[in-house]
Amino acid sequence: MVLGDAWLWAAVEWSPPPFEEFYGRDGFDTRTTAALLVAALMKATFLWLILRTPIRGPLDRRTKALRLLLYVAVVYSLVPWYLIGLLPDAVGAALPLVLWTxxxxxxxxxxxxRSRVLRAAAGAMFAVELVSMANYLLAVLDLPAFQAGRIVGLGFTLSAVVATVLTVVGQRRDGRWSRGTQVAGWSSAGVIVVMIPVDGIYSSGNMVMPVIMDMMAFVGTVWIAATARELAEGDRPAGLPPARQRVIRLAVAAVVVLPVMTMIHPEQTPHFTYTGRSLGCYHRPNYGDLKPEERDAAFLCRARSTEGGRSPLFPDSLPDQTILAHGRALCRAKDPGEQAAILKRAGSERPDGGMDPWDLVYVCPEIIGLSQPELLLSTAEEAAASAAYIAEENAKCRDPWPRTKGVVQATAKYFLFADGDHGYLVHDPGDKASEKAVERAMDRVFDDSAQIGVSGSAVLVGHIEDVIDLCLTVKAFRSAPPLRMAGWQQVTEVPVVSPTGRLAVPEMDGGDVGAGAPMPNLAIAGKGRYRVRVYVRLGDEGEEHLVVVFPGTSKKRLKLKQ
Known part of the structure; x- marks a missing residue:
């Protein structure tokens, strides 16, 4: 304490003070200093218990080996974490697996x-623990590993609790271990249970919780050392005097109760679920896919996201409750100017950007849902609605040559980019030079009034009106069909080559652009040269196109009607 807070932390925690949490502030607050002093006293007591000399007595080879391995485990747990971090990751993951196996x-x-059932149950729990360690080692080695989610991870942790409890029961039935060792074992199991909700809940500004968690971790080391100490068959240690037993009970109760007390905060205490540096805030889940208790977290994630390298919309200094309140105020804002004013009061670095409805829907679905009900849908509902919309749009399109059947044909709505698109392709997607051919066809689409660009294996057909979709029918014939130009505004015929025996029109395939139904392969004669005849007109359902493909060696471009 005389030398400074950094030295106090290093003396108690056996590690340098965390850079971000400590040096970002002007020293420790009173709670952190008090926690460090209590931890120093408790860890000194635990170290005294760990360093007691082993009980003398006869040991066979197996028991000697177990005592040695248990003391190795004690040493491993006492080595500062930053020294273990110097080892290769694979070594650091393999050592505990080999040791505890x-x-x-x-x-x-x-x-x-003294019970086959108890031994079998303990063996099963030991196996689950070792599977968890082995799975971590596989992940470190970049080998196929089981992706343990939150539930499975909780199951692994609970298996460690059960394994500890069964081992303590076995020690009690064995008779070699004292009551103090058994109390340490029960306390070790309790510490694991307490750490389940505690682990990961503290924010970067709370230094008390990591100090307490580090202190609690020593309880398990005390139990391992006591187990090794009392392995011999010699005389049992005398029972502790009543006064010392009361002190030990008080210490154990403090270790268990103190973290729980620290976890309980008054309602007005600020919470910080995410910060601008948090990972995993780039995904925007659908509102309908989230449980009610998850929606506030999704909003906070978006509000503090730094996606695209931008500053977060709200500063990290604002707690969750304040950001949620500002979010609900943004929902009620009447115009962008009012939104900007709210964000300026909140200290936002980019108040003029506002917040999108698909982010605000998480905190005020009753408001956003009135004008944009599609934002309330789940992923499954959204997919079903999209499929129904596409089917409805496809049904509006009719085959303009119903009596002239092609070898293959299809009719569907073709969806273009909403902000403008050159048109659609009839091309050979397997052509190695397809990308360059498409680029050249795109450059040439405006060179002619028919707005059809041609280059090698690609034909790009433009649209004559400013539309976002059009009705498209494609037909393939073995020879040139009759012209039948009546009723069409323009008819153009161009050459195309198929190096791989495929000519296709792009489909939507889960995207927003393309044909709304499966399109056939129009190169029915295989590899070679073809003619593409394009009919265009404006009808009741908007712009309508008919594309006719048939084998032909001519390289001429024909304007049959314009």
Whole structure:
């Protein structure tokens, strides 16, 4: 304390103070200093218990090996984390697996369980623990590993609790271990249970919780050391005097209760679910896919997102409750100017950008849903609505040559970019030079009044009106069909070549642009040269196109009607 807060932290935690949490502030607050002093006293007591000399007595080879391995585990747990971090990741993951595999096997052989069922249950829990360690090692080695989600991870943690409890029960049945060792074992199981909700809840500004968690981790090390100490068959240690037993009970109660008390905050205490540096805030889930309790978190994620390298809409200094209140105020804003005023009061670095309805819907669905009900849909509902819309639009298009059947044909609505598009392609997608051919066809589409660009294996057909979709019918014939130009505004015939035996029109295939129904391969004669005849007119359903493809060697461009 005399030398400064950094030295106090290093003396108690055996590591340098965290850079971001400590040096970003003017020293520790009173709570953190008090927590460090309490942790120093408790860790000194735990170290005294860990460093007590082993009980003398006869040991066979297996028991000697178990005692040695348990003390290795004690040393491993006491080594500062930053020293272990110097090891290669694979070594750091393999050492605990090898160590605890040996310890668990010797536990099953040496402890007098006095029950086959108890031994089998302990073996099963040990196996689950080792599977978790092995899975982590596989992930570190970039080998196929089981992707453990939150539920599976919780299952692995609970299996460690059950394994500890069964081992303590086995120690009690064996008779070699004292009541103090058994209390340490029960406390170790309790610490794991307490850490489940505690782990990861503290924010970058709370230094008390990591100090307490580090102190609690020593309880398990005390139990391992006590287990190794009392492995011999010698005389049992005398029972502790009542006064010392009361002190130990008080210490154990403090270790268990203090973290729980720290977790309970008054309602007005600021919460910080995300910051601008948080990962995983680039995904925008559908409102309908989220549970009610998840929607506020989704909004906070978007409000603090730095997607695209931009500053977050709200500063990280604002707690969750304040940002949620500002979000609901943005929902009620009447115009962009009022939104900008709200964001300026909130301290936003980019108040003029406002906030999109698909972000605000998480906090005020009753307002956003009135004008944009599609934002309330789940992914499945959205897909079903899109499929229904496309089917409805396809049904509006009719085959303009119903009596002239092609070898293959299709009729569908072709959807273009909403902000303008050159048109649609009839091309060979397997052509190695397809990309360049499409670029050249796109450059040539405006060279002619028919707005049809041709280059090698690509024909780009433009639209004559400013539309976002059009009705398209494609037909392939083995020879040139009759012209039948009556009723059409323009008819143009151009050459195309298919190097791979495919000529196709792009489909939507889950996107926003393309044909709304499957399109056939129009190169029915295989590789070679073809003629593409394009009919265009404006009808009741907007712009309508008929594309006729048939084999032909001519390279001429014909304007049959214009």
């Amino acid at each position: 040996s310890i668990d096997v010797l536990y099953l052989l040496i402890i007098r369980w």
